[in-house]
Amino acid sequence: MKDDEMIQILEYGLMEWGIVLNAEQRERFMRLTRWLMDWNKRMNLTNITEPERIAVEHYLDSVAPLAFGLLQGGMRVVDVGTGAGFPGLPLAILRPQASFTLVEATRKKTDYLRAVMAELGLTGVEVVWGRAETLAHQPEYRERFGVAIARALGALDVVLECTLPFVKVGGIAVAYKGPRVSGELAFGEKVAALLGGQIEKVHRFPLPQSDLQRTLVVVRKTTPTPPRFPRRAGLPEKRPLRLLRKGA
Ligand code: SAH
Numbered sequence: 001m002k003d004d005e006m007i008q009i010l011e012y013g014l015m016e017w018g019i020v021l022n023a024e025q026r027e028r029f030m031r032l033t034r035w036l037m038d039w040n041k042r043m044n045l046t047n048i049t050e051p052e053r054i055a056v057e058h059y060l061d062s063v064a065p066l067a068f069g070l071l072q073g074g075m076r077v078v079d080v081g082t083g084a085g086f087p088g089l090p091l092a093i094l095r096p097q098a099s100f101t102l103v104e105a106t107r108k109k110t111d112y113l114r115a116v117m118a119e120l121g122l123t124g125v126e127v128v129w130g131r132a133e134t135l136a137h138q139p140e141y142r143e144r145f146g147v148a149i150a151r152a153l154g155a156l157d158v159v160l161e162c163t164l165p166f167v168k169v170g171g172i173a174v175a176y177k178g179p180r181v182s183g184e185l186a187f188g189e190k191v192a193a194l195l196g197g198q199i200e201k202v203h204r205f206p207l208p209q210s211d212l213q214r215t216l217v218v219v220r221k222t223t224p225t226p227p228r229f230p231r232r233a234g235l236p237e238k239r240p241l242r243l244l245r246k247g248a
Contacts, residue, residue, distance in 0.1 A: 028093045045083070096124060149173070158240055161241060175219070197221045
């Protein structure tokens with residue numbers, strides 16, 4: 001197993017953002033990689049199977065918000081639809097002072113996440129099995145987080161409906177996107193307003209150690225989300241807000 005190469009690529013990439021790993025973080029990334037690759041043989045966790053690509057497309061991609069100062073220590077962060085723990089786990093490794101809630105609808109994936117967290121000895125990370133549409137209406141989760149993040153959860157309106165209800169007024173939702181996001185920004189602005197937010201910043205950047213382009217859409221929550229959002233499970237995707245007529 002090419003642990004050293006994987007770590008080297010990760011470290012070179014992080015260097016571009018001024019981030020340096022300590023020994024414990026390096027060890028945690030190595031263990032995480034071994035566990036991900038091992039469990040991935042038995043269940044479908046990720047299509048990315050080479051350690052070098054895991055370093056770039058999972059780890060560097062996940063921690064990109066740190067390059068833009070979007071996540072401070074002591075914050076409460078929710079990762080909605082975390083899958084195999086992205087972007088939440090790499091962020092938790094780099095920001096042990098923040099607390100993370102990883103939300104995932106598939107039971108097998110939350111089983112994996114609980115096992116891997118015990119293996120990594122990560123404290124300050126909570127794994128919750130459930131759907132965003134339900135959890136975001138529970139008082140212990142609704143408008144309780146400084147930051148909500150989501151990667152590969154769907155179009156921007158789906159992402160915003162499933163993240164903004166978790167965010168406190170004054171906090172942010174961060175949508176991880178690929179290179180082509182312009183088409184989504186037009187309706188994103190309207191949908192954000194409907195949910196109590198506004199698009200504050202769109203960061204476009206090259207992913208280090210690759211020729212990939214990425215976008216982070218930062219939405220600031222300015223007013224409480226109306227209680228009818230998120231709509232019931234499945235609706236954000238089936239009847240996306242961008243397609244709803246006014247008053248519907
Ligand atoms: N964020 C991860 C996984 C993306 S795939 C990554 O970028 O690698 C989307 C994941 O979100 C799946 O694991 C799916 O089970 C979960 N998911 C989709 N809709 C969800 C919802 N409404 N609530 C909670 N989890 C959801």
